[in-house]
Amino acid sequence: MKISQPTSNRHKRYEIAITMGDPAGIGPEIICRALNAMSAAERASALVVGDPAIFRRATASIGADLAFAALEQAEHEEDSVAVAEVKVPPGVEIPDGQISASAGDMAFRCVQKAVELVQAERAQVIVTAPLNKAALHEAGHHYDGHTGMLASLTGAPSSFMLLASETLSTLHVSTHVSLREAIDRVTPERIIATVEAGHAHLVALGMREPRIAVAGLNPHCGEGGIFGDEDSRCIAPAVERLRERGFAVSGPISADTVFYRASQGEFDLVIAQYHDQGHIPVKLIAFDTTVNVSLGLPLQRTSVDHGTAFDIAWQGKADATNMASAIAYARRLASGAVS
Template sequence: MSDIIGITMGDPAGVGPEISVKALGEMSAADRARTLIYGNRATLEAAKAAVGADVDLEGRVVDLPIEGAPLPWGQLSPVAGDAAYRFIEKAVRDAQAGRIGCIVTAPINKEALNAAGHHYDGHTGLLRSLTGAEAAYMVLASDRLKVIHVTTHVSLKDAIGRANKDRILATIRAGHAHLRRIGYDNPRIAVAGINPHCGENGLFGTEDDLEIGPAVAAAHAEGMDVQGPISADTVFHRAYSGAFDLVVAQYHDQGHIPVKLVAFDTAVNVSVELPIDRTSVDHGTAFDIAGKGIADHGNMNSAIAYARKLVAGKRT
């Protein structure tokens, strides 16, 4: 199994090229030799100039063409959206072939992606399509708080409808397996309720009693250390304080808000249940500062470190 990390450069007009170059420049020689950037060489050279990086890109770039590269920084375009798609597609094919061990994705712009005719809600949907995966779950991971989501990029109304027993149980299983893989022998999992105070015995809704409770009971019967539903206004604080290793959030903002509050610059987005491994920065393309050389690459460093942990787990 390859120990090479493949960074996809993201939208060529965003900060992805800059944070990729910065991260590569700070690596040890050994780590740099185990890293490839899937992107466009001309754009990456422009990013080097923008950030003042002194790093040799020779042999470290899987160079894919972009008409007119380097494109203007900070400008949304279908050309950039199509390029971002092609970087990911090439990295996925190499991961499937075993040429790289994990993909680390820099940010893409969903509007540009769709303008180019690639109709996905973001990286996760795109990766599911490219790999043929039946399901994929989003984990936001930080040192003291880790969250996995039952639903992500759907409306709140649709999220409530999708939070059924089977889907919640599958999410618990996915989170349990992922934590075991990264070193937790018996992960302590909490499942957040979906209604205020978990519905107060049906006073504020019945989903907690009819869907979440039975899913937790089924997971417990399978031998997992799971508690819930626990009211969302307390469960994240309890997990952050050390009571739980993972929280199952029912919808996008329920999980994202607490993680971004406590680990905005360091949390890593991890795709679970795909046939390939993928981690990502947890921020956007930041068109407003692209090309200015000021984008913070700390989150990219965290995503790369998590990727190396996953690759090491494959080999043990």
């Protein structure tokens, strides 16, 4: 993607750009709930990316009274939420609560627009509402999710998924791949790169010496090779190389104890070897407040850590707690706490 040139100083730069997500899901509703709970000053520092008509419908569905205006117009209207418009094409229908190529394409185009806004210095941090991967693929956009999509759109060679909560945070060596492929990705090089990304993020947040634990892959870290040799062959050498460089890193530590130890305050971050190994404990402990943060990209992005919830979409039932947490973390990034 061609990187846009910075805009003139006459244009306002917003702290956060919130993408609509899959419009057939709960994204528009939780965005509007979060906006409605903000102060006027907070709303003025945020823009949304999507179709204004969909946001107006979502506002009505929750009984709120939000006004939306196109980006340039909103700069002159104090009471309107700024919208970077990505409209549903004429004649195209998006059925509520269902997988469709039209919804998947809208979700993709909203993320694409948000990237352009950050590259043009119109926004600082992207916050994404959930998309549906099946709908995304039906639309011809074959990504494993937001993180892979953002890496492709920005030309980043790699990226990492951080799940951040007050009690437990995990960073993943691999995410949206099969378990068989995830095992192949447990290499010393990938583990080192993952630890480096997590360490840099935590230092930028103000931690002088982050304590990082690396989870083992096999039961009991392989039990001396009885249950597999990846822990001794790949993970242990990576940890040793990191320790030689001065990182406060421990491992491999058996996954059946490391997350508990971290939740009790022994570690600041756990490096999980694959998607479910890291997601299950964090979601069990802090399902409503965990924030998905992308590391390793040339831009900053946070997200809710849940899906499109088609079963309750457009029924006025969706809870915006997780969206509020993602927005709060994004404002922390926009304030300069993390570069």
